[in-house]
Amino acid sequence: MKIKKIAGLASLMLLAACSTQQNQGGSYTVTAELPETKAEMAYLISYDTSEKIDSTAIIKGVASFTGKIEEPVLVRLIVDGKRAGSFVLEEGEITIADRHAVGGELNLAMDEFEESLADVDSAFSNLPDSIPLDKKAYKAEQKKVYDKFFNENLNNPVGYYAFLQQAYDMSLDELNDAVKKYPKLGEYQRISKLQSGKVAKAETSEGKPYKDFEVVYNDSTYRLSDYVGNGKYLLVDFWASWCGPCIRETKVIKEVLEKYGEKGLEVLGVAVWDEPENTLAGIEQHQLPWPQILNSQYIATDLYGIPSIPCLVVIDPDGTIIARDRQGDDLKAFLADIFEPKKVE
Numbered sequence: 001m002k003i004k005k006i007a008g009l010a011s012l013m014l015l016a017a018c019s020t021q022q023n024q025g026g027s028y029t030v031t032a033e034l035p036e037t038k039a040e041m042a043y044l045i046s047y048d049t050s051e052k053i054d055s056t057a058i059i060k061g062v063a064s065f066t067g068k069i070e071e072p073v074l075v076r077l078i079v080d081g082k083r084a085g086s087f088v089l090e091e092g093e094i095t096i097a098d099r100h101a102v103g104g105e106l107n108l109a110m111d112e113f114e115e116s117l118a119d120v121d122s123a124f125s126n127l128p129d130s131i132p133l134d135k136k137a138y139k140a141e142q143k144k145v146y147d148k149f150f151n152e153n154l155n156n157p158v159g160y161y162a163f164l165q166q167a168y169d170m171s172l173d174e175l176n177d178a179v180k181k182y183p184k185l186g187e188y189q190r191i192s193k194l195q196s197g198k199v200a201k202a203e204t205s206e207g208k209p210y211k212d213f214e215v216v217y218n219d220s221t222y223r224l225s226d227y228v229g230n231g232k233y234l235l236v237d238f239w240a241s242w243c244g245p246c247i248r249e250t251k252v253i254k255e256v257l258e259k260y261g262e263k264g265l266e267v268l269g270v271a272v273w274d275e276p277e278n279t280l281a282g283i284e285q286h287q288l289p290w291p292q293i294l295n296s297q298y299i300a301t302d303l304y305g306i307p308s309i310p311c312l313v314v315i316d317p318d319g320t321i322i323a324r325d326r327q328g329d330d331l332k333a334f335l336a337d338i339f340e341p342k343k344v345e
Contacts, residue, residue, distance in 0.1 A: 026091035026092075027066070027068050027091065028065070028066070028067060028068070028091055028092060028093075029064070029065070029066045029092075029093045029094070030064065030065045030066075030095075030096070031062065031064045031093075031094070031095050031096070032062070032063045032064070032077065032095075032096035033061065033062060033096065033097045033098075034058055034061050034062065034063055034079060034084075035061040036061075037061070037079050039058055039079050039080035040057060041055055041056065041057060041058065042055070042057075042058050042063040042077060042079050042084075043055045043077070043078040043079075044065060044077065044089065045076045045078050046073060046076075047073075047074040047075055047076050047086055047161075047190070048073075048074065048160075048188050048189050048190045049189045049190075053073075054067065063077075069090070072088050072090040072091075072104075072106050072156060072157055073088070073089050073157060074086060074087075074088055074089075074157040074161060075089045077096075080278075081274070081275035081278045082241075082242045082278065085101075087101035087107055087110070088101075088104060088106040088107050088110060088158070090104040090105070090106050090107070091104065092104045094107065106157060106158055109152075109153065109158045110161070112149075113145070113158065113161075116145045116148075117142065117145055120138070120141045120142055120145060124137075124138050124141075142165075142166075143166060145162075146162050146163070146165050146166045147162075150162040150163050155184060159184075160185070160191075163185060164190065164191070167191065167194055168194070168307050168308070171198075172199065175191075175194065175195055175198065179191065179195070193302070196302075197301075197305035197307060198305060199305065200302065200303060200304060200305030201304065201305030202305070203305075204303070204304045204313075204321060204324070205321065205324060206323060206324055207320065207321065207322075208321050209319055209321070210224065210228055210313075210315045210320070210321055211224075211304065212225040212228075213296075213299050213300050213303050215293050215294070215295060215296050215300075217276065217293075217294050217295045222293045222294075224268075224270075224293070224300075227268045228315055228319050229317065229318075229319050230317075231317050232264045232265065232266050232317060233264055233266070233314060233315070233316055233338065234265075234267075234268060234315045235253065235256070235257075235266070235267045235268070235312060235313075235314050235335075236269075236270060236312070236314075237249070237253055237267065237268070237270065237290075238270045238272050238300060238301065238304070238306055238309050238310065238311040238313070239269060239270070239271065239309055240271060240272055240273050240279070240309060241271070241274050241278045241279050241281065241282030242274065242278065243309050243310065245310055247286060249312070249327055250286055252327065252328055252332065253267055254289075255332070256331065256332060257289075257290065260335060260338075260339045263339045264317075265335065265339065267290035268291055268293065269283075269288060269290055269292040269293070270293045270296050270300050271292060271293065272296045272297060272298070272300055272301050272306070272309060273298070273301070273309070275295075276294045279292070279294050280294070310327065311324070311325060312324070312325065312327060312331060314326075314334070
């Protein structure tokens with residue numbers, strides 16, 4: 001990472017990434033208002049590599065970084081072990097309030113990118129109820145925005161960020177073709193991991209045998225195989241305490257466990273991309289009764305090619321993956337077919 005620390009008094013925050021021109025490096029100052037946090041430290045983490053760039057104390061609810069950067073970089077602000085937003089660390093003064101970064105050409109371009117996507121959302125959400133949502137047209141309009149900002153920002157973090165928004169939905173061949181056409185993309189670790197992740201996902205898709213992994217935490221070793229192959233079906237929930245959709249899905253998991261637990265269903269939580277203390281707090285707060293593997297970080301998600309969470313995987317008693325990425329009513333219906341099969345008359 002091409003960053004040299006000069007000093008630090010506090011820290012920062014928000015979401016974004018880039019501009020129509022290739023900004024060069026220089027001195028930067030980032031000041032973020034964090035009035036509600038009780039944390040003492042804040043961290044800047046590379047959005048691409050997860051490398052820790054800098055850390056600083058939070059003083060009276062304000063975090064501030066000062067330093068030099070050789071080129072702009074997309075970063076995340078981490079406060080109290082949780083993701084507190086993303087933005088472009090670039091030359092000049094950047095201020096952050098209410099999760100919004102102001103300052104620099106690239107952050108301005110990111111604002112324009114987000115506003116363009118919001119306009120697409122608004123255009124489709126404001127249609128009369130009598131007109132059904134045309135998902136194909138909606139995605140096509142989103143793609144126009146992604147492509148516009150990608151093409152205008154090929155060599156800076158905005159282009160990278162815009163590309164990522166559609167890369168997760170690409171097939172492996174489509175992603176490989178894009179990297180071949182735009183070699184700059186191949187320089188990003190996240191995109192390289194996405195390529196290998198798509199291979200890993202195919203190898204752990206429905207009908208494939210499960211892959212074992214182990215996590216060492218508090219001098220103990222935990223394995224997925226400790227919970228598979230005991231004559232029961234296993235629902236594995238890859239989640240994190242900071243993930244809102246993950247927490248919402250736990251209501252569904254509780255419901256199916258209560259309904260089918262005595263019929264042969266077990267549940268295992270695998271905490272990813274989360275600090276163990278936050279995971280434990282989340283387990284207590286949301287009263288999650290099933291066993292957990294803590295501090296998996298990227299071990300499990302890399303092996304299973306999981307780009308986003310929650311990710312739910314169902315493994316049968318023989319160790320075969322029989323469902324993946326089913327949630328809500330879809331998950332309920334799938335499990336009902338197993339435990340409450342309809343009688344054929």
